[in-house]
Structure formats: structure tokens, C-alpha cells
Amino acid sequence: MRLPRLFKTTTFRLTLLFLAVFATAASAFLAYIYVATAGEVNNRADSQVRKEMGALERIYQSGGLTALNQAVIERSSQNQPLLYLLMTPQGAPISGSIGASPVAHFTGQPAWASFALTETSVDGQAIRQPARGLEEQLSGGPRLFVGADVGESEAYVSKIIHALWGAGTLMVLLGLAGGLLISRDASRNAASLNGVIDRARGGDLGARAWVRGTGDEYDELATGLNDMLDRLARSIAGLRHAGDAIAHDLRSPLTRLRARLEAGIIEAEAGRANPNDTLHQALEDTDGVLRTFSAVLAIARLEAAADAPGKSLFDPSEMAAHVAELYQPLAEDKGVDFAIETARGLKVEGNREFIAQAVANLLDNAAKYTPAGGAIMLRTRRRASGDVEISVTDTGPGIGEADRERVVERFVRLENSRNEPGAGLGLSLVAAVARAHRGALELDEGPGVVDGSGPGLRVALVFPPAG
Amino acid sequence: MRLLIVEDDLEAARAMATALAERGYDCAQAPDGEAGLREARTGRFDVLIVDRMMPRLDGLSMVESLRKLGDNTPVLFLSALGEIHDRVSGLNAGGDDYLVKPYALAELVARVEALARRKESGGVQTLLKIGDLEMDLIAREVRRAGVEIDLQPREFQLLEFLMRHGGQSVTRTMLLEKVWEYHFDPQTNVIDVHISRLRGKIDKGFDKPMLQTVRGAGYRLEA
Numbered sequence: 026m027r028l029p030r031l032f033k034t035t036t037f038r039l040t041l042l043f044l045a046v047f048a049t050a051a052s053a054f055l056a057y058i059y060v061a062t063a064g065e066v067n068n069r070a071d072s073q074v075r076k077e078m079g080a081l082e083r084i085y086q087s088g089g090l091t092a093l094n095q096a097v098i099e100r101s102s103q104n105q106p107l108l109y110l111l112m113t114p115q116g117a118p119i120s121g122s123i124g125a126s127p128v129a130h131f132t133g134q135p136a137w138a139s140f141a142l143t144e145t146s147v148d149g150q151a152i153r154q155p156a157r158g159l160e161e162q163l164s165g166g167p168r169l170f171v172g173a174d175v176g177e178s179e180a181y182v183s184k185i186i187h188a189l190w191g192a193g194t195l196m197v198l199l200g201l202a203g204g205l206l207i208s209r210d211a212s213r214n215a216a217s218l219n220g221v222i223d224r225a226r227g228g229d230l231g232a233r234a235w236v237r238g239t240g241d242e243y244d245e246l247a248t249g250l251n252d253m254l255d256r257l258a259r260s261i262a263g264l265r266h267a268g269d270a271i272a273h274d275l276r277s278p279l280t281r282l283r284a285r286l287e288a289g290i291i292e293a294e295a296g297r298a299n300p301n302d303t304l305h306q307a308l309e310d311t312d313g314v315l316r317t318f319s320a321v322l323a324i325a326r327l328e329a330a331a332d333a334p335g336k337s338l339f340d341p342s343e344m345a346a347h348v349a350e351l352y353q354p355l356a357e358d359k360g361v362d363f364a365i366e367t368a369r370g371l372k373v374e375g376n377r378e379f380i381a382q383a384v385a386n387l388l389d390n391a392a393k394y395t396p397a398g399g400a401i402m403l404r405t406r407r408r409a410s411g412d413v414e415i416s417v418t419d420t421g422p423g424i425g426e427a428d429r430e431r432v433v434e435r436f437v438r439l440e441n442s443r444n445e446p447g448a449g450l451g452l453s454l455v456a457a458v459a460r461a462h463r464g465a466l467e468l469d470e471g472p473g474v475v476d477g478s479g480p481g482l483r484v485a486l487v488f489p490p491a492g
Numbered sequence: 493m494r495l496l497i498v499e500d501d502l503e504a505a506r507a508m509a510t511a512l513a514e515r516g517y518d519c520a521q522a523p524d525g526e527a528g529l530r531e532a533r534t535g536r537f538d539v540l541i542v543d544r545m546m547p548r549l550d551g552l553s554m555v556e557s558l559r560k561l562g563d564n565t566p567v568l569f570l571s572a573l574g575e576i577h578d579r580v581s582g583l584n585a586g587g588d589d590y591l592v593k594p595y596a597l598a599e600l601v602a603r604v605e606a607l608a609r610r611k612e613s614g615g616v617q618t619l620l621k622i623g624d625l626e627m628d629l630i631a632r633e634v635r636r637a638g639v640e641i642d643l644q645p646r647e648f649q650l651l652e653f654l655m656r657h658g659g660q661s662v663t664r665t666m667l668l669e670k671v672w673e674y675h676f677d678p679q680t681n682v683i684d685v686h687i688s689r690l691r692g693k694i695d696k697g698f699d700k701p702m703l704q705t706v707r708g709a710g711y712r713l714e715a
Contacts, residue, residue, distance in 0.1 A: 315594055316677060335576050350646060351672055354685040378576055382676040389679045451679060 036211040040204025047200060051193040055186065062185055067157065070173040071137075074159050077107055078171045085163050093167070094120050108142070108158060108172035116168060126170045128160040135161045142174060214243040221250060230258040260329060267325030274321045275314065282310040320454060327457040333376045338491055341380070341415055342367035342405045348381050349403050352388040360397030366404045371413050374491040375462045380415075383458040386451040387417040387484050394421035396478055408487070412464075416485040418471050423482040429468040455486065464488040493608050494518045494536055498528030498551065499543040499570065508541065511597040512604065525549025532558055537565055539607045541600075544571035544582065552585040559586035566607035570595070576675065598663065598709040605660045622658040623715025625694060625702060627651065636694055646671070647690050654703070654713040663710035687711055 085093040097111045101122035110121035116131065118124065127140035142156040158172025217235060224232035233254065234247035289303030327333070349365045356363040373380065384403070391401045399420035406414050424432055433456040452466075459466040464487050471481015495517050499505040502523065509519040520537070522528040526548045532540055540558075544551040555567050566589075569582040574592035582590045588610070589603050620627040624637040634641045634651065643651065649671050654662060664683040668674050687703065695701040704712045 312596070319677065347672075351674075351678070351682050351686075354689055355680060355682050358685055358688075376576075378675060381674060385674075385676065385678055389682075392680065 036208030037204065040201070040208055044197060044200050044204065048193075048197060051196070055189050055193065058189055059186060062181075066175060066181075070157055070175045071159075073107070074157070074171050074173050078159055078161060078169065081109075081169060081171065082161075082163060085165075085167070085169075090165075090167055093163075093169070097121055097169075106174050108156065108170075108174065110170040112168040112170070114162070114166035114168060119167070121170070123170075123172070126160055126168070127156075127158060127172070128170065131160055131162075131168065133162050135159060138172075140172075142172075211243075218243070218246060218250060221247075221254075225254055225257075230254060230261065263325075263329035267329050270325055271318070271321050275318060278310070278314045278317055282307065282314060285310060324454050324457045327379070327454075327461040330461055333379060333458075333461040335376045335378075336374055337377060338372055338374050339377050341371050341373045341413055341488075342369065344377060344381055345384055345403055345405050345415055348384045348388065351385065352392060356388075356392050356395075356401055359392060359395075361392065361395045362400040364400065364402050366402065368406045371405055371407055372491040373413050373462075373488045375488065376458075379458045379461070380486070380488075383455040383486060384415060384417070386455050387486075390451055390484075391417050391419040391421065391482070394482075395419040396421065399478060399481075407490075411490040413488045413490060414485050415488075416483060418481060418483040420471055420475065420479050420481040422478075423471055423480045424468060426470075432468070433466060452484075455484075459486055459488075462488055493538050494520065495539050495541060495604065495608075496520050496522060496528065496531055496537040497541045498522045498525065498532075498546070498554065499541070500524055500546045501543070507597065508600060511601055515601055515605070517604070517608075525551060525554040529554045529557055532563065532565065533561065535563070535565075539604055540565055540567045541604065542567055542569055542587075544569055544573060544578075552581065555586045566610060568600075568603055568607055574675075579675070596663075596708075598661070599665060602661045602663045602666060602709060606657050606662070606666070609657065609660060620652065620655040620658075622655055622713060623700075623702060625655070625713075625715075627655055634694075636698065641693050643690075643693060646686070647693065650686060650690055651694065651713075654711065657713070659712065659714045661706045661709040661712050666710070 081093060081096060084096045088095075094111055097109045098120045100107070101109050101120065108122050110123050110126055111119045112126065113119060116126065123142075127138045128136045129138075137157065137159055139155065139157045141153045143151055143153050154174055156172050156174050158170055160168060160170040162168050221232045221234040233251050236244050236247045236251070238244065286303065286307055289298065289300070289306065292298035293300040293303060345367055346365060349363070353363050388401070388403065395401055401420075402418045404414075404416050404418070406416075408414055433452045456466045467485040467487060469483040469485070471479060471483050473480045493516070495512060497505050497508055497519055499508070499521070500523055502521075505521050505523075509521065512519050520531060522531045525546045528540075528542065528546075528551075529549060531537075532554075540555075542551040542555060546554075549557075551569060551571075555569075558565070558567075567587045568589045568591060569587040570591050570593060571578060571582065572593045579590045588607055591600060591603055618629045620629065626635045627633070628635075629652070632648065634643055634648065650667065653667065653671050664681060665677075667683050667687075668678070687705075691701070691703045695703055702713055702715065704714065706712050
């Protein structure tokens, strides 16, 4: 048997559980009320009966059967709530207000009995009233029954009990209805989230959950789900873009390689060239393609990743000094002055190797484009905003303002760099490293035109403060 | 010198074996990790060249098993996975060196040579000597023909690496990895500049240059 959807929801199950707990508590409450009211009424009647029995016994002991009979007759004739019956040792009635003892099988021991008393009301109708009484055999033989009409108290108790049952039932019903409403609301919210998940699973990454603005846990869940889908969509778009980019970026060098091999074969077959030269050239070209591939792949991976992989906390000044040491001889051999200025106590959280590579690319570019007699400065500092800046300033020709945005794109090489080695991926990689660390790459003019050279370039890698 | 090449790409394995045989190495091949482990356990090999991703038993597990058995034969991992954490996991599994595909055969040969030599030498040396060039690792002094040579700390490290691999070709990538601990490819050959400075210090004024450039491979220090 399949349960309707509603009955399977967590909220509904919780509602049922609470109802069960509530019903148990209500039952205990009712039982207590019963003991405290109905039980108490009976106790009071019983003690009244016992007291009267004692009083009559004393009369019997002092005045004998005659006095007792007289007392019973006297009391029975008065309009009082107690009932009396005096009997012979065999049980035959002598006197009293009731005709027969309600104790069915008297054994000689004091015995209690509950019974119904039929009375005639004022308008002539027969009313059955509940009553309770005690029968005892007095010393010397006569049996005496004393009872009490408990009808009015019991009617009162039963009214209370009825009211309690009624209230209990009403509360259970209200609880159930409320639970159903709440669980319907909750399951509607869950269903809308599930709908979004189903659509996303089906490939629709544009699906977003509705955030109602109430700030409750469903809103939190919806916000979290949306955030996750955003990241997923970005990452998939990044991968797709990376795939396209790699295909595009490798097509041209591979085409060039293929053309050279083909031309080489033709030349060699015609005896105009040495096949060995073609092979060497092809090997060199292949290495170039592989280098380009590695660089494009690294950029694509960084761009696709939501966050830089393999992050650690490190001192950028120490890292910069380490990279500078690798490049210093290169600059000096070219007749370029190389200086480094680092701040203490800086921390960056990121992939040390990637950032080192980015700084290496910047130094490589600076060394390439700065003419002899120029200078390169590598500097680390903390900005007023708390961001950490690693910058390379050179006194080379610089990059015109119009070109600054363009040079970070892949394979963009400005006219004056055509005869320098490199595939035009250096700055793109630096930009990708910055982005993967939620940082920025800033290009500016250097120190300006001095002695006909300059204005120079200042490239800054800016990282948000760690921690 | 006997080598075991554990690689499922048979074409690549053949090319490796050809290049290594050229250098006088005797190469055996295994097509997957299980066969590789079986072969390696015979203990007949001086260096193992192990691809990371292979059918049946991957390279990492193979080397881990081997190390658990107490076999310390030097291992060179080959892998298409070149991120830092891939290298770290390779070295943690018991690899001695890590070469990322695609690689130049000269690079492979140089690294195998370095590993093979390491097995040979063993022990901790405090004094390195090649020809008339001496390096005292404790006093941190370098002398050629008895004349003290003043080196910068990095030049000292560079020369130490070259001397430990005396007579062998070492590639620029090896130097960048082992001396500077960088795993990226600098666009300009910065290493060449460092080498030429070192050459200026140890070879200048001597008839016989010790620090040689090996075409298509890198450098070699020899007496």
C-alpha cells in the first residue's frame, strides 16, 4: 500500500510523534484527575459510612438491639443522605430505609458493596442513583448495613471527566490539523528545493531555488543550493571555455608543425634538403607546441578552478627574494640594474609555486624589455587596504594605456615584442594566477621617460590579506 | 646496469629502451603494475622506471608494495599528472624522482643516470672531489688545484649538485628542480646564466674546462 506523499514527510512524522507524546501526557493527566476527584468522593462517603457504623455499634453495645432498632428507625425516617438496614443474623430485614441488603453473599466479615438506588423524583420519574455501603455483623448477631448515596458527587466527577475527554480529543484533533498544515507547508518548501535539484540533475544548471526572504532554514538551504549551482555553472563554463581555448590555441602551432614537416619531406625527396635538419626542426617545433600546451593548460586549469589548489600560508617577501635570486644574474649580464625591496611580516595564502611562477614571468618580461643601463625593481608591500602587493617596475618602453587590457589576453603580442622569444602567454598566466587567488593584476606606467628610455612599466600582483 | 621499465604504453617503453640501451643500459620491460612488481621482486635491477597510471596495479601501489617488502631500488616515476600534490604523492609512495610527461629522452636518460649513480655511491660524503676540484661540505670551501674559490651560497649548491653527479649529464630542469626547487618552466634559460657565472669561477684561468655544455641535454662536470 502506498501512503500519500504527505504522510511520508518528516514534519508529518514529527507531528505524529508529538501527538503520541501529548496523548500519553493527557491520559496521565486524566487518570490523575480521576483519582483526585472520583476517588476522593468515594473515600469521603466511605469514611462517613464507617463513622455512622461506629456510632450505631456504640448504641447497640450500650442499649442493645432495641436501642439500635430505635436509632435505625429514627435515622431512616429523617431525610438524610445515609441509608440504613437492620437485619436478623439470618439477613431478614428488621427496620431501615432500604428493603434488602445490596451485599449479595454476606460471610460474616465486614463487606463493602456498590449499588444503584432507585428513587422517585419529584415529578414521579424513577432515577437510579449510585450508592455505596458497608454491612457488618454486630457482636451478638444482628447484621447492620449503612450506605451512602454518592450519586451527586459522581455525576459531578463524570462531568469533569467528560469535559477532559472532550478537551483532550479537541486538542488532539487541533494538533493533528496544525501538524498537517505545518508539514504541508514544509513539504511544499522541500518539494520546491527538490524540484530545483531535479532540474539541475537533468542538466539545467540555470535552475535556481526561490528565496522567500524569511531568513529561515529553508531560505538558508535555498541560498546555499543557489550558491552551489552558481559555482558549478561557473566551473563548468570555465572548463568548457578551457577546452575550447586549448583546441584553438594548439591548432595553429600544430598546423605550422605539420606544414613544416610536409615541406621538409618534399624538399628532402627533391634532394634539396637534409632530412636530419627537418627532424631537428620538427623536434624543436614539437617542444614549442608542448610548452604552449603546458602553459595554456595551466591557465585553463587556473581559470576553471574556483580556488587555487594546494594553498598554503607563506611569506611573499621571502618568496620574491628567492625568485629574484634566480633572475638577478640575467639582468646584471644584460647591464640592467636589479634591486629588491621587501616588507617584513607579510602573509599570503595561496599556491606558492604558482605565485612564484607569476613573479618569475614578470621578471622575465622585465629583463627582456629593459634595455642596458635601465633598472628593474621588485617590491613587496602592504597596502593601506591591507592587501599584499608584489610589484615589478622596469624602465623599458612600457605598454600604452590602450594596450594594457589587451596584453593579458592569451597570445597577444605587441608589435615591439615580435622578435622576443615567448608565445604571448606570460601575462595571461600571471592574470590567471591573480584571479585564482581572488587577487588582481594591475598594469601602470613606470617611473617615466628618463634619458630617452621609458616610460617603463609597473606590474602589480595584488592579493587579499591572508586569514 | 639493469633497468626495468614498467609502462603500459609499449611504444613509449620501446623508445625509452632504445635511448637507454644507447647509453649502455640493459632494459627489461613490464606492461603493468602486477608484472612490474613480480619482475622487480627478483632484485635484478638497479633502477625502476614506473609509469603512474597502469592497468591491474597502478604505479604508486606497485612501489608502495615494493617498499613494504624492504626493497629500496631507486624508482623514477613517469606521469602525466604534474601538479605539486601529484609529485608529493609520488615521492611519498617511495619514488626517488618524478618526471612529468611529455619528457625529452635526454631528460629521462639524465635522471636515470643520476638514480643509478646514487645506488652506486650511497653513504654520506663530506668531501667531494672531481679531478683537481674539491668541495668540503662541512667547512663549505671549494678549491681547485689548491686555490680557494669564493662562491655565493646558491653557486655552492649548484656546484655541489654538479659534483655529486660528476661525469653525468644534468638537465636544466633537474637543476631548477633540485637546486632552486621550482617545477615550472622559465621562459628564458636563466639557468644558463648561473652556469656561466659558475664556469667563470671554477674554470677561468685553468687549461682544462670542467663544466661542459652537453648539446640537447644540459651540462656535465668532469675532470
